[in-house]
Amino acid sequence: MDALKVLFVCMGNICRSPTAEGVLRHHARLAGLSEAFEIDSAGTHNYHPDAPPDSRSQTHAKQRGYDLSDLRARQITDADFERFDLILTMDWDNQALTEAACPPPLRQKVRRFAEFFITHDDAVVPDPYFGGDGGFAHVLDLCEDGARGLIQYVNRKKATA
Numbered sequence: 336m337d338a339l340k341v342l343f344v345c346m347g348n349i350c351r352s353p354t355a356e357g358v359l360r361h362h363a364r365l366a367g368l369s370e371a372f373e374i375d376s377a378g379t380h381n382y383h384p385d386a387p388p389d390s391r392s393q394t395h396a397k398q399r400g401y402d403l404s405d406l407r408a409r410q411i412t413d414a415d416f417e418r419f420d421l422i423l424t425m426d427w428d429n430q431a432l433t434e435a436a437c438p439p440p441l442r443q444k445v446r447r448f449a450e451f452f453i454t455h456d457d458a459v460v461p462d463p464y465f466g467g468d469g470g471f472a473h474v475l476d477l478c479e480d481g482a483r484g485l486i487q488y489v490n491r492k493k494a495t496a
Contacts, residue, residue: 344429
C-alpha cells in the first residue's frame, strides 16, 4: 500500500493544522507507521507565510511531547489537490473555502478532520487563536483523537489491500 497523503487545512496554518500535522506524525511514528503516511498542513489564507506555529500552540504541544518547531505556514496550492489523498479541514469555513478552490473532480478528497474522531463528537476543530489556554488544549485533545482515527483508517486499508 502506498503512503496515505494527508493535508490538514485551517485558516492561517499556525494553530490547528500544524498541531494536527505534528500530532499525527508523532502517533504514526509510535505506531510504527511513519512510512504509511505523508503528512503536511496548509492554510486557506496566506496570513503568515513561512511563520512557525503560534507560540501558544507550540507550548501546549510541547507539554504533551509534540515538537512543532520545524513546521512553517503556507497557503494551500492547486498542486495540493492533485498530490494529497485526504485534505482534512478543521471547520465549516475551511471546508467551504477548500471545496471552492478544489477542482470538482477532486472534491471527494476534501473532508472534515472531525470525521476521523473516535471518542469526541465535535463537528469541527474550533479556532483557539482568540481564546485562552483551554482552546489550545481542546485542539490537542481533538487532534489526538483524530490521529488515532486516521491510524485505524490506515490499518483497515492495509488489512484489505
